[in-house]
Amino acid sequence: MLKARLLESKLSSLYKAGKIVGGVYLGKGQEAVSASLGASLVRGRDIFAPLIRDQAGRTAFGESMLDCTRTYLGSVLGPMKGRDGNIHRGRPLEGLPAMISHLGTTVSVVAGMLVARRLKGEMAGVVGATCVGDGATSTGSFHEGLNMVAIENLPMVVIVANNQFAYSTPTDRQYACEDLLDRAKGYGVAGHSVDGTDMLACSKVIGRAVTLAREGAGPQMVVARLLRLSGHGEHDDGSYVPNTLRAGNLGRDCLEVATAQMTEGGYAGADEIERWKTEFTDEVQAAVAQAQQEPAPDPWDEEWFACKSTTGRL
Amino acid sequence: MLKARLLESKLSSLYKAGKIVGGVYLGKGQEAVSASLGASLVRGRDIFAPLIRDQAGRTAFGESMLDCTRTYLGSVLGPMKGRDGNIHRGRPLEGLPAMISHLGTTVSVVAGMLVARRLKGEMAGVVGATCVGDGATSTGSFHEGLNMVAIENLPMVVIVANNQFAYSTPTDRQYACEDLLDRAKGYGVAGHSVDGTDMLACSKVIGRAVTLAREGAGPQMVVARLLRLSGHGEHDDGSYVPNTLRAGNLGRDCLEVATAQMTEGGYAGADEIERWKTEFTDEVQAAVAQAQQEPAPDPWDEEWFACKSTTGRL
Amino acid sequence: MSVTYVDAIRDAQEKLLRDDPRVFLYGQDISQFGGAFKATKGLAEAFPGRVLDSPISEDAMIGMAVGAAIEGLRPIVEMQFADFSSIAFNQIVNQAATHFYRTGVPVPLTVRLPSGGTPGSGPFHSQSMEALYAHYPGLIVVTPATVSDAYHMLLDAVALDDPVIYCEHKFLYRWLKAPRINGDGLPIGKARITRPGKHATVVAYSAMVHEAVRAADRLKEEGGWEIEVVDLRSVKPLDMDTVLASVARTGRLLALGEAFPWGGVTAEVVSRVCVEGFHLLDAPPLRLNSRDTPVPYHPKLWAAHRPTPETICIELRKLLTF
Amino acid sequence: MSVTYVDAIRDAQEKLLRDDPRVFLYGQDISQFGGAFKATKGLAEAFPGRVLDSPISEDAMIGMAVGAAIEGLRPIVEMQFADFSSIAFNQIVNQAATHFYRTGVPVPLTVRLPSGGTPGSGPFHSQSMEALYAHYPGLIVVTPATVSDAYHMLLDAVALDDPVIYCEHKFLYRWLKAPRINGDGLPIGKARITRPGKHATVVAYSAMVHEAVRAADRLKEEGGWEIEVVDLRSVKPLDMDTVLASVARTGRLLALGEAFPWGGVTAEVVSRVCVEGFHLLDAPPLRLNSRDTPVPYHPKLWAAHRPTPETICIELRKLLTF
Numbered sequence A, B: 001m002l003k004a005r006l007l008e009s010k011l012s013s014l015y016k017a018g019k020i021v022g023g024v025y026l027g028k029g030q031e032a033v034s035a036s037l038g039a040s041l042v043r044g045r046d047i048f049a050p051l052i053r054d055q056a057g058r059t060a061f062g063e064s065m066l067d068c069t070r071t072y073l074g075s076v077l078g079p080m081k082g083r084d085g086n087i088h089r090g091r092p093l094e095g096l097p098a099m100i101s102h103l104g105t106t107v108s109v110v111a112g113m114l115v116a117r118r119l120k121g122e123m124a125g126v127v128g129a130t131c132v133g134d135g136a137t138s139t140g141s142f143h144e145g146l147n148m149v150a151i152e153n154l155p156m157v158v159i160v161a162n163n164q165f166a167y168s169t170p171t172d173r174q175y176a177c178e179d180l181l182d183r184a185k186g187y188g189v190a191g192h193s194v195d196g197t198d199m200l201a202c203s204k205v206i207g208r209a210v211t212l213a214r215e216g217a218g219p220q221m222v223v224a225r226l227l228r229l230s231g232h233g234e235h236d237d238g239s240y241v242p243n244t245l246r247a248g249n250l251g252r253d254c255l256e257v258a259t260a261q262m263t264e265g266g267y268a269g270a271d272e273i274e275r276w277k278t279e280f281t282d283e284v285q286a287a288v289a290q291a292q293q294e295p296a297p298d299p300w301d302e303e304w305f306a307c308k309s310t311t312g313r314l
Numbered sequence C, D: 001m002s003v004t005y006v007d008a009i010r011d012a013q014e015k016l017l018r019d020d021p022r023v024f025l026y027g028q029d030i031s032q033f034g035g036a037f038k039a040t041k042g043l044a045e046a047f048p049g050r051v052l053d054s055p056i057s058e059d060a061m062i063g064m065a066v067g068a069a070i071e072g073l074r075p076i077v078e079m080q081f082a083d084f085s086s087i088a089f090n091q092i093v094n095q096a097a098t099h100f101y102r103t104g105v106p107v108p109l110t111v112r113l114p115s116g117g118t119p120g121s122g123p124f125h126s127q128s129m130e131a132l133y134a135h136y137p138g139l140i141v142v143t144p145a146t147v148s149d150a151y152h153m154l155l156d157a158v159a160l161d162d163p164v165i166y167c168e169h170k171f172l173y174r175w176l177k178a179p180r181i182n183g184d185g186l187p188i189g190k191a192r193i194t195r196p197g198k199h200a201t202v203v204a205y206s207a208m209v210h211e212a213v214r215a216a217d218r219l220k221e222e223g224g225w226e227i228e229v230v231d232l233r234s235v236k237p238l239d240m241d242t243v244l245a246s247v248a249r250t251g252r253l254l255a256l257g258e259a260f261p262w263g264g265v266t267a268e269v270v271s272r273v274c275v276e277g278f279h280l281l282d283a284p285p286l287r288l289n290s291r292d293t294p295v296p297y298h299p300k301l302w303a304a305h306r307p308t309p310e311t312i313c314i315e316l317r318k319l320l321t322f
């Protein structure tokens, strides 16, 4: 969580300094949810399809920081080679699919990866997971995907990070049910609810959902209540979020809550956390510095073909 | 109901005699549901977007029998002029949109018609309605549409005719919830359940849903349990439907149930029903005969343009 | 005993399931029921667990196939009708087609599209969508016109590491028969000279190849004209070598297709020939497509909407007498 | 004071809302927020209840607009990016586009597609989708390239009784300015000679018109070449009269577009010119499009993916020295 926050605030300043082209999308305020999921999954076995606010989940799942900085800074050595950017990165062969922008579409992709594992006889103990926002629940793709997951009874966890807004659109223009959790039953999947600002609660509830899926209890849906503590992207100041919301429980900074929980619970001392901060800041600096000195893609070296089987003219 | 059944069985024999090209899709076994809806709506004020099994609803809503026979038989005088066929007909300006084949897409179209009424200030007392099957609930379009209806809080009734199969596919390959009714809450719409083979129940439950919508109680979803008593289309014998299902309660013929209910309840005597039968049979014969003697579209007279504003080459 | 076009598709899938454990089939009503056109008849019984009925969710069907392909499997997705792939359009052109370029990881999936018009099928069960998919980078689009091609090109499609849009023509399903399937060894990306000639070239694909041959037969009888018919076989890649060589022989080109007239394969063929082989042309090239309206339901309108031997002959006569 | 391209779009919508009670706007984040590109800024306040935020449901957004249009309203739907219209593809090409032909009832709706590439936008926020929609019968597809056209063509689009796909180029939004909006009275369906010339014709549309003019300026300086630039303005209908008249003057044609190379506007333009005006050409026609890969994210790759004044000049030199 802390690492992701530090990484992201660096990305934000790089963006503001004009060093990153395109968009920068942060998970500020959503780290507890995302990291709880990433940490519950096992890299090399499980599948995790992150969305735009999942830096913390990626970090916890074990994505290298260089993958992030290289992709944001357009290094040709990154996993996307400069062909795609920012949060659209992934390593699909390592269980980390690379999202397209169209919301809701990761659900069926993860379903397919799980179906493949089943057909290959490699399903035992595997979990697939993805995160979506409140807005993404309005997509047909989300619906078709989740329904398919339920029919196939796949070991999948779908996290809905309900951060009260989709870009500027408040939830009352996005859905009319009382709670998105009410949808779980309609798909025939188990539903869980959690306060997304509370790290211990997230870790418990999401951890349990992952365990349930792993143990064969079928698809799990977790709805987390929280607030985005940044703009939609770093180009947006989020001024449409009312102050009352910011001031309330949803507006708590999950990182501060987590820090308090860690110190109070005796999981870590204040100085230990300070030490982490220094350590992670150095790590971030190093990853940024390295990506910055790496070459950009060169159009003359670029292989301009989109199909593997034909390198010629189509 | 009876009229629709007689009309449809005529269509079936015409198809089998090779007089109808393309498909013939019947609503056999679904007349109680469909007619209850059609009869609860007011032609000239309400909106009804039928799907493939809604001959009874169309008839009850007041669609002329000639519209049906002309479209099936390809008369150029029909509302579709031979350009589209069978169940794809409609009179959109009279509150009867003409479906495209892609399932689930009527929901948002009716929503748009209602939104227009609202913007025009002509919403008072208006209801919009559409029917879909169990299979259509798996489409993204259905989901996006119903969610939009709920957000806009439109006076709309969506009937889900759960006839246990989508073409050959049983419901356990279509959804994993216990009852499709469980979805209503997730959209924030009112839910009603009904035995679709029981005419009196249908008329009551669907009638009430329409009244609720009309009176401002917001969107209503009715899930009717029943069985298709024909093949998917008349090319299909439906042999995948297990006999146990056919023999059970769902397999009851709603028309027989209705006849019994009418005679037992004293709504109509057996001879009165017999009289209707003769009368309707004559009407069907006349409508078929007329459509059959009418000209087919002539390619030389056809205006081959798809845009209204440009009649030339695009 | 003879083999129909749809038999060939079924048999190819049977062979694929038998020979390659990575292959599985996904689509509406394809298991016990054997598919709307019986292209998967008996396969669910023969290969338990590998022929799966999907819900009516074309978007998720392709999403799931992409996921399975990432994991190394070779899914074949049957759309019930090509027209319904419009629902899967996003997953096809944005998820499947971009994946290899973006990530370096190929997604070897095959989408079977029952395409093209038949009498009475109307606007939503008759479409030819090859041009849409060919426009997007990252897809291979094939359009078999013969029984043997239907068989071999499906095997080849599944063997390719890229997403392949396999357009099978519904009109050919049962109408087109061959005594047996024979392999002529042409790979995807190679066109075929279906009928050699010297006075004009018709470039066609899918069902229109047969209409072109009919028209050529008539003109042969009528005036001894020798019309060469080129079957593109795949519309992406387009085999310009074969097309240009034919135009070099005949000096005259008619591009023929069943799709809508704006854009599409005929535009691509004519414009490539003009750009790359302008000097080969002895007369202005011609195009013939269906009309610019939805595909009409009524058989009489339908027959006038698409190219027929009559209208092809009209165009060819213009070309020959230029 | 000057007006930008995006201002023009906003102002046109303001005028429409003011003058025509049938008009309303629907799209993601378009009300209080004013839209991702601020093309609806202030309109929700000025016209309460007529500028509505939609859920992230592109399919239903178009379905709803079709319903409203049937009832006589004139909805304008803003897609947040053209690329997301892939989700609405079915409702656009099958519901909206077929309605008039099937039922005789027109559906006058306008879909605004923020189109085209900008540096760093990547594969899913850069697409040019005009060719897809132009392929389907029943749609009008317009591609304004100037500030005044952005304004007038949006008014004209809404006035038309047919569904119109209005492709607005994101690169032009703030970069393109004009001192004021002036009306030159060209209706939809008429192309414009943006820059007269006599040695070669470049047929372009949308942002590429400006790149063509730049290239023409260079060649003027370089060798006194006079390049004529035709701005198509609408890609369906295609104004072949203007195009053929220009080719008649110059004898040389380069068709230029920012979309993917297979098919598309350049194929349609080249093939129509060759079919209808073969004898006008003194040299083989040429086409220049973007490359056949997804639109890359990195600005360096992006700049090499699309046509630029440099690559346009290269093609033009080939054409001029043939």
Ligand SMILES: Cc1ncc(C[n+]2csc(CCOP(=O)(O)OP(=O)(O)O)c2C)c(N)n1
Binding pocket: A052, A053, A101, A102, A103, A132, A133, A134, A135, A136, A137, A139, A163, A165, A166, A167, A228, A232, D028, D056, D058, D080, D084, D087
């Ligand atoms: C199908 C589709 N339509 C529109 C967009 C543009 N878009 C990107 S993010 C976003 C808001 C997403 O909101 P939500 O799902 O709640 O996630 P959050 O940003 O709040 O985390 C929108 C509208 C998109 N990516 N995909």
Ligand SMILES: Cc1ncc(C[n+]2csc(CCOP(=O)(O)OP(=O)(O)O)c2C)c(N)n1
Binding pocket: B052, B053, B101, B102, B103, B132, B133, B134, B135, B136, B137, B139, B163, B165, B166, B167, B228, B232, C028, C056, C058, C080, C084, C087
């Ligand atoms: C999007 C889409 N995919 C596939 C089809 C083909 N199709 C037509 S009817 C049908 C089955 C529909 O089942 P259901 O919704 O349960 O209605 P029923 O036929 O049982 O009344 C299918 C798959 C279609 N019309 N639309």
Ligand SMILES: [Mg+2]
Binding pocket: A133, A134, A135, A161, A162, A163, A164, A165, A166, A167
């Ligand atoms: Mg959100």
Ligand SMILES: [Mg+2]
Binding pocket: B133, B134, B135, B161, B162, B163, B164, B165, B166, B167
């Ligand atoms: Mg059903």
